[in-house]
Structure formats: structure tokens, C-alpha cells
Amino acid sequence: MHSFLQKKPITNLLSNFTIFRYMGGGPRTFPGGLNKWQWKRLHEKKAKEKERKLLDQEKQLYHARIRTQIRAKVAGEQFQEENGTSNSNSDYTAMSAQDQVKALANRFMKEGAEDLWNEDDGPVKSAPMARQPRRFDSNIDLRKIVHDGRNDIEGLSFWNGGVRPRYYSVQANNGRRDKPPRIKFKRNGNAASDDDEDSDYWSSEEGLVESSVSRKDSGKVKFPKFRFTEEDSEEEMDSRGGKSVNDVMSRASLGKYDRKKTRIGPKVFEEECLSEEVQLIREELNRRRSRVEEVEQHQEESILSQKRFDESNISPLTIKALTSAGYLQMTKVQEATLSVCLDGMDALVKAKTGTGKSAAFLLPAIEAAVKASSAKTNQRTPPIVVLILCPTRELASQIAAEANVMLKYHDGIGVQTLIGGTRFKVDLKRLESDPCQIIVATPGRLLDHIENKSGFSVRLMHLKMLILDEADHLLDLGFRKDIEKVVDCVPRQRQSVLFSATIPKEVRRVSQLVLKREHAFIDTVGLGRVETHDKVKQIYYVAPHELHFQIVYQLLKEHVSQVVDYKVIIFCTTSMVTSLMFLLLQEMKMNVREMHSRKPQLYRTRISDEFRESKRLILVTSDVSARGMNYPDVTLVIQVGTPTDREQYIHRLGRTGREGKEGKGVLLLAPWEDYILDEIKDLPIEKCSLMQLDSDIKLKVKDALVNMDCSIKEAAYHAWLGYYNSIKEIGRDKTTLVELASRFCDSIGLHKPPALFRKTAVKMGLRDIPGIRIRK
Numbered sequence: 058m059h060s061f062l063q064k065k066p067i068t069n070l071l072s073n074f075t076i077f078r079y080m081g082g083g084p085r086t087f088p089g090g091l092n093k094w095q096w097k098r099l100h101e102k103k104a105k106e107k108e109r110k111l112l113d114q115e116k117q118l119y120h121a122r123i124r125t126q127i128r129a130k131v132a133g134e135q136f137q138e139e140n141g142t143s144n145s146n147s148d149y150t151a152m153s154a155q156d157q158v159k160a161l162a163n164r165f166m167k168e169g170a171e172d173l174w175n176e177d178d179g180p181v182k183s184a185p186m187a188r189q190p191r192r193f194d195s196n197i198d199l200r201k202i203v204h205d206g207r208n209d210i211e212g213l214s215f216w217n218g219g220v221r222p223r224y225y226s227v228q229a230n231n232g233r234r235d236k237p238p239r240i241k242f243k244r245n246g247n248a249a250s251d252d253d254e255d256s257d258y259w260s261s262e263e264g265l266v267e268s269s270v271s272r273k274d275s276g277k278v279k280f281p282k283f284r285f286t287e288e289d290s291e292e293e294m295d296s297r298g299g300k301s302v303n304d305v306m307s308r309a310s311l312g313k314y315d316r317k318k319t320r321i322g323p324k325v326f327e328e329e330c331l332s333e334e335v336q337l338i339r340e341e342l343n344r345r346r347s348r349v350e351e352v353e354q355h356q357e358e359s360i361l362s363q364k365r366f367d368e369s370n371i372s373p374l375t376i377k378a379l380t381s382a383g384y385l386q387m388t389k390v391q392e393a394t395l396s397v398c399l400d401g402m403d404a405l406v407k408a409k410t411g412t413g414k415s416a417a418f419l420l421p422a423i424e425a426a427v428k429a430s431s432a433k434t435n436q437r438t439p440p441i442v443v444l445i446l447c448p449t450r451e452l453a454s455q456i457a458a459e460a461n462v463m464l465k466y467h468d469g470i471g472v473q474t475l476i477g478g479t480r481f482k483v484d485l486k487r488l489e490s491d492p493c494q495i496i497v498a499t500p501g502r503l504l505d506h507i508e509n510k511s512g513f514s515v516r517l518m519h520l521k522m523l524i525l526d527e528a529d530h531l532l533d534l535g536f537r538k539d540i541e542k543v544v545d546c547v548p549r550q551r552q553s554v555l556f557s558a559t560i561p562k563e564v565r566r567v568s569q570l571v572l573k574r575e576h577a578f579i580d581t582v583g584l585g586r587v588e589t590h591d592k593v594k595q596i597y598y599v600a601p602h603e604l605h606f607q608i609v610y611q612l613l614k615e616h617v618s619q620v621v622d623y624k625v626i627i628f629c630t631t632s633m634v635t636s637l638m639f640l641l642l643q644e645m646k647m648n649v650r651e652m653h654s655r656k657p658q659l660y661r662t663r664i665s666d667e668f669r670e671s672k673r674l675i676l677v678t679s680d681v682s683a684r685g686m687n688y689p690d691v692t693l694v695i696q697v698g699t700p701t702d703r704e705q706y707i708h709r710l711g712r713t714g715r716e717g718k719e720g721k722g723v724l725l726l727a728p729w730e731d732y733i734l735d736e737i738k739d740l741p742i743e744k745c746s747l748m749q750l751d752s753d754i755k756l757k758v759k760d761a762l763v764n765m766d767c768s769i770k771e772a773a774y775h776a777w778l779g780y781y782n783s784i785k786e787i788g789r790d791k792t793t794l795v796e797l798a799s800r801f802c803d804s805i806g807l808h809k810p811p812a813l814f815r816k817t818a819v820k821m822g823l824r825d826i827p828g829i830r831i832r833k
């Protein structure tokens with residue numbers, strides 16, 4: 058029978074060596090007459106010892122490095138003090154091998170490796186020593202120092218609960234450069250004397266460890282050598298029975314070969330004695346840490362990134378324009394999106410309000426136009442290369458103005474707006490006389506041009522880039538049909554980018570309407586992080602309708618008296634309610650302006666420009682100003698009544714705290730409107746108890762309402778009813794809604810609810826609801 062333990066010689070022709078391949082588990086006996094298992098155990102034991110030795114060496118090296126660092130610091134300061142010079146060439150500074158300490162620290166910081174740190178590895182406290190003049194005699198809690206300085210030594214958190222702190226005693230060499238500072242560390246708290254001034258290495262009688270400091274010698278760094286006395290050996294102590302020791306298996310990377318030994322029973326430690334010098338080091342470390350924290354906090358709050366525009370691939374003429382406009386560094390969203398957009402990828406981008414999204418999409422848009430214009434065509438009017446869609450006219454004008462700033466040095470590249478409220482024929486003339494490659498439009502007017510037989514749709518056939526600003530709003534039901542039509546009229550082979558500060562889940566889904574399947578989703582807000590700015594304080598009040606005007610007036614009075622350069626936006630639910638609020642505040646001698654969709658476009662543009670430039674002004678507005686409008690330095694945003702949804706709340710609030718500045722937001726709700734709080738409960742908004750209302754204010758508001766034209770109040774009632782009737786989320790049946798409307802009616806000084814047109818009442822589903830009056 059063929060034995061499976063049979064040795065099979067294989068002849069290696071090249072080397073003439075004979076290699077034995079062991080079949081089926083190897084020979085029965087091994088050198089020294091050991092059997093297979095004895096042989097295996099022997100090797101395992103050897104491996105364990107080797108690992109243990111390596112680990113000990115590492116620990117020693119680690120101790121030495123930390124001590125060297127502290128010595129270098131202490132000695133360095135001492136030296137400077139004495140000589141009034143920098144000791145940058147001294148041995149000590151050369152030894153501050155931060156990286157090595159860091160690496161070693163990390164070695165012990167691996168998950169599970171904390172256990173490798175036995176109690177005996179910790180600092181040993183020595184008895185206080187008499188201080189001598191001009192020498193460092195420090196008892197340093199090394200672990201604590203290193204722990205405190207964890208910004209310097211990343212990830213160093215080995216402070217293991219349950220292991221009692223022990224202290225090293227570190228001594229500098231009295232500021233002498235020719236000698237290394239000496240270190241001693243002592244285990245059992247016995248006092249250490251230090252009288253051997255001249256010896257290179259200090260040693261004490263019992264339990265002390267001697268060390269040389271590492272130094273730079275002919276370019277080579279020598280590491281300190283440590284010699285543990287017998288007393289330092291854990292095994293030795295065990296065997297002497299001097300201490301009770303618990304063996305604990307390590308969870309560390311070295312696995313079962315590492316054992317942690319924990320002493321049982323009390324241990325006597327002497328009082329910590331910190332010298333001035335150590336205190337100084339600690340303070341320095343704390344200072345450094347708080348500096349780092351400050352920088353980190355600043356970076357977090359700043360909208361700017363570290364990258365400059367001249368480091369990107371955009372054309373030099375654009376960079377020149379950006380520089381003259383004062384844009385040098387990119388904002389974070391610009392850095393995150395620019396390369397993706399320049400690569401021609403489709404993208405869905407989410408970034409907080411006021412963080413520079415407009416420039417983030419305008420820059421690649423301009424690049425696309427520059428690239429297209431360099432390709433010679435013999436068309437009289439250039440094709441439209443970039444189409445930017447946004448929900449409001451003011452926003453379109455603002456984007457076009459920003460594009461013009463960036464196009465300052467680009468001859469032959471133009472941008473135009475197509476927005477409602479202007480005469481269509483004027484648009485046509487402008488398109489003819491002032492050809493452009495970039496169009497910024499609101500969807501309605503754009504469709505008017507597409508459907509008009511003026512050849513506009515032909516110009517769109519070469520479109521390279523479609524941009525949707527405030528994309529979630531444009532993809533909302535109100536705009537979606539228009540967007541679908543626009544998408545049908547532009548080439549399939551194009552780049553599409555969608556930007557907004559809010560991108561709800563359902564919008565991600567419908568974004569496929571515009572975006573290619575393979576698109577980038579860039580979220581600079583971060584998953585699970587709040588979409589509002591930390592620097593914007595958000596509060597809300599819950600109060601009955603009849604108090605709302607008084608509260609708004611009192612809030613304004615307080616704000617105006619506290620903030621010199623105040624700039625306030627008050628958002629109301631509808632245009633007519635906006636008008637009512639404006640007239641009321643005007644009647645009460647506040648410096649106010651109004652802006653809503655019922656106003657002629659020229660008026661809107663004028664007010665928008667005035668508010669942008671002004672300080673000490675209050676803008677009362679509807680949601681036409683909620684998104685994208687960049688009015689600098691708005692100090693307070695007040696939202697009266699519930700916003701349509703969470704997204705609208707965020708966008709309205711986003712008119713303040715732009716570019717990383719501070720701001721304040723107040724939401725004022727009637728008790729039944731508090732359903733919205735559920736939608737925004739993850740935002741840092743706090744409830745505020747109602748302020749004591751001034752009786753004077755009460756009278757003033759009442760008088761102002763009495764003086765107001767009834768038709769304004771009636772229009773406000775109709776609009777109010779229409780607005781809340783359209784919001785399903787209010788969760789009120791029609792009868793309750795009409796009752797609430799009657800209360801609103803009271804609050805604005807109307808004695809009975811004004812009648813509705815029958816047609817309107819039917820459309821709103823309110824015809825037979827009690828309390829609704831129909832016009833005869």
C-alpha cells in the first residue's frame with residue numbers, strides 16, 4: 058500500500074537540490090525527537106516571543122519619542138531663554154519627530170490595540186522634586202499631554218478607562234546643548250533624586266529606566282534605548298507574588314499573543330505635581346488646539362473653498378472678469394461642480410442658499426458658449442447654446458446681470474432675458490438686434506417664443522446646455538408641464554444641470570425628465586445635515602390671527618431700534634395679503650416697499666433694484682422673492698402665515714444669512730397653522746413665548762386698519778381663502794376653513810366676510826359651505 062506519508066524526492070535539475078515534498082501531513086518525527094504537535098507548539102511559542110519583543114520595542118520607542126518631543130520643547134524654550142537665540146539647529150529641535158510619534162501612536166490606536174497598552178506602559182508618577190533654579194524639573198503627565206495635544210497627534214485616544222494614570226518624570230539637561238536632557242520614569246512613586254549632573258545617562262536605584270535621548274548624529278537619528286530593571290518586569294513581579302495580576306487577552310491586531318495585565322487591588326499614587334514648565338506646555342497645546350478648532354469652525358461656516366478660479370480650466374477672459382468682480386476663490390459648491398460640469402456631465406446639484414450656485418452654473422455655461430462661438434458658422438444670428446430656466450422674472454434678470462459681469466471681456470458672446478411682463482415684440486426686436494448665445498428665461502415667456510413662428514425654435518436646435526435653477530420648483534406641478542414642453546423642443550444630445558437649495562426625494566425621481574440616466578448628484582449640504590445656515594437664528598411664534606399685525610409691528614420696532622443697518626423682508630401668503638400688510642405698515646410710518654406678482658414689471662424691477670442697493674428698508678413681499686433673490690445683508694426675515702411647504706420655508710429664510718453672514722428668521726403662525734412645524738422639525742427652529750404686546754401698538758394697528766380701503770381688505774380675504782383652500786396639508790374640512798377665514802376677516806377689521814363670485818365659489822368647492830356668501 059502506498060503510504061500517504063511517503064517522502065517523494067523531487068530533483069531540481071538547476072540547483073541539484075533535493076526538495077522533499079511531504080505527502081499527507083509530514084514526517085512522524087521532527088528534529089530533537091519532537092512529534093508534529095510539539096514541533097508546531099515550539100514554533101508558535103517562538104513566534105509569540107518574537108511578536109512580544111517587537112511590541113515591547115515599539116512601546117519603548119514610542120515612550121522615547123514622546124519624551125523627546127517634550128524635552129525638545131522644554132529644552133528649546135530654555136535654550137532660547139538663556140541665549141536669546143533660536144535653537145533650530147540644536148539636537149532637540151531636530152528630534153521632534155512628530156510624524157514618527159504619530160505613526161507609533163496610530164500603531165496603538167488600531168481598533169483593539171488599546172488593550173496592548175498595559176498599565177505599566179502608562180506614565181509613572183514620581184515624587185515631587187526640589188526645584189533648582191534654571192532647570193526643568195517637571196512631572197509630566199505624558200499621556201495627558203499627548204491626549205491634550207491630540208490635534209497634533211491624530212487619533213491618539215488611548216486613554217483607557219480603568220487604567221490608572223501614572224506619571225513620567227522628565228528632566229531637561231539644564232539647558233545644556235552638549236548633553237542630552239535626561240529622562241527618568243519611575244514606577245512605584247518612589248522619589249527620584251537627580252544629583253548626577255554630569256553623567257550622560259541618569260539612572261536611579263530602583264525601578265528606574267535609563268534612557269539616552271535620541272539625537273541627530275551625522276544625519277542619522279538614534280533612538281533612545283531603554284533598559285528595564287528587573288523590577289520592571291511584569292513576570293518578575295508576578296513570580297515574586299508582590300502584586301496580584303489579572304491576565305486579559307488582547308483584542309488587538311497581534312491577537313492572542315498579546316496579553317494585558319491589570320493589577321488588582323489599590324495602588325498608592327502620589328499627588329500630581331506639575332511644574333510651571335509643564336503647565337506652559339499644556340497651555341501651548343490648548344492654545345494650538347483652540348486655534349485649530351477656530352480654523353475648522355471658520356472653514357465650516359465659510360462658503361469659500363481653498364481652490365482659486367485660476368486653478369481651473371475656465372477661460373482666462375472669464376477669470377479676468379471674475380477677478381475684477383472680486384471673485385478669487387471658488388465657493389464650495391463651485392469647486393464641487395465646476396469640473397463635473399466642464400466635463401459635460403449632467404448633474405443635479407444641491408447647495409445651501411446664498412452659496413454661489415448661480416456662478417457655479419454660469420461658468421460652465423459661458424465655457425460652452427465660448428467653445429461654440431469659436432466654431433465658425435455662417436449663420437447671421439448665432440444659435441442659442443445655453444438655456445437657463447428659472448421661476449421668477451427678477452431671478453432671471455439677476456442671473457443675466459451676473460452673467461454679464463462674467464462676460465465682461467468676452468466680445469461676441471451675449472446673454473438675454475425672456476421674461477413675462479414685458480412686451481413680446483420688444484423681446485423679438487432685442488433678439489434680432491442683439492444676438493446672443495445664452496438665454497435666461499421664465500418658462501411661460503420662453504414657450505411663447507417657441508410657439509411663435511419667429512424662428513426662435515430653430516435657434517434652439519443647436520442647444521448644448523440646459524440649466525434649471527430652482528429646479529425643484531420648476532419640476533413642481535405648477536411648472537412641470539411647461540418644462541416638459543421646453544424639453545421636447547431642445548436637442549436630446551445636450552448637457553443638463555439642475556440646481557437648488559432643496560431637492561426633495563420626489564424631485565430626484567422626476568429629474569429624469571430632464572437629466573440623462575447617468576448623471577452626477579452633487580450634494581454639498583450633506584446627507585442628514587440641516588439645509589439652513591447655522592448662523593441664522595430661527596424662531597417661531599404661535600398666536601391668533603388678530604394679533605399678527607401687532608406682533609409684526611412690534612418685532613419690526615425692536616429690530617429697527619437694535620440693528621442700525623437693518624434690512625428686513627416680510628413674506629406674506631398671497632399678493633393681496635402682502636398689499637394689505639404693506640399698506641398697514643406704511644400707515645404706521647415704517648419705511649416699507651411692496652413687491653408681488655400683481656405689480657407691473659417695471660415697478661417690480663425698480664423696487665427690486667432699490668432694495669438690493671438699500672439699507673434701513675423693509676420689503677413686504679409674496680413668494681416672488683422667496684427663491685434665488687440675492688439681496689445682500691438682509692438682517693431679518695419674517696414669514697407671516699404658513700409657507701406652502703418645507704422647501705419654501707427654507708428658501709424664504711435663505712434671503713438672510715447669505716455668503717456665510719449672520720441673520721435671523723421669524724415664523725409667525727396661527728394656532729391651527731402649526732402643522733408646518735412637523736415638516737420643519739429637523740431644522741434648528743425654536744419656539745418663542747409671546748412677547749408682552751404694547752397697548753399703544755394695539756391701538757395704532759386698529760386705527761391703521763380702520764383707515765384702510767375696504768376693497769383691499771376684501772381682496773385680502775378672497776386671496777387668503779384661496780391660498781389655504783389650495784393647501785391640502787392644513788387638514789381642515791371646508792366648513793372649518795370658512796370659519797377660520799371669517800376669523801381672519803375679523804382680524805383685518807371687516808365686519809362680515811365679503812361675497813364670492815358664484816363661479817369662484819364653485820371652482821373652490823365652497824358654494825354650499827356655511828358662511829360663504831355668493832354675489833348676486
Ligand SMILES: Nc1ncnc2c1ncn2[C@@H]1O[C@H](COP(=O)(O)OP(=O)(O)OP(=O)(O)O)[C@@H](O)[C@H]1O
Pocket residue numbers: 383384385386387388391408409410411412413414415416557558684685686687711715716
Ligand atoms: N466665488 C465667489 N466669491 C465670492 N462671492 C461669491 C462667489 N460666488 C458667488 N458669490 C456671491 O455669493 C452671493 C450668493 O450667490 P448666489 O445668489 O449665486 O447664491 P445661490 O446659492 O444661488 O442662492 P439661492 O439658493 O438663494 O439661489 C452673491 O452675492 C454672489 O455674488
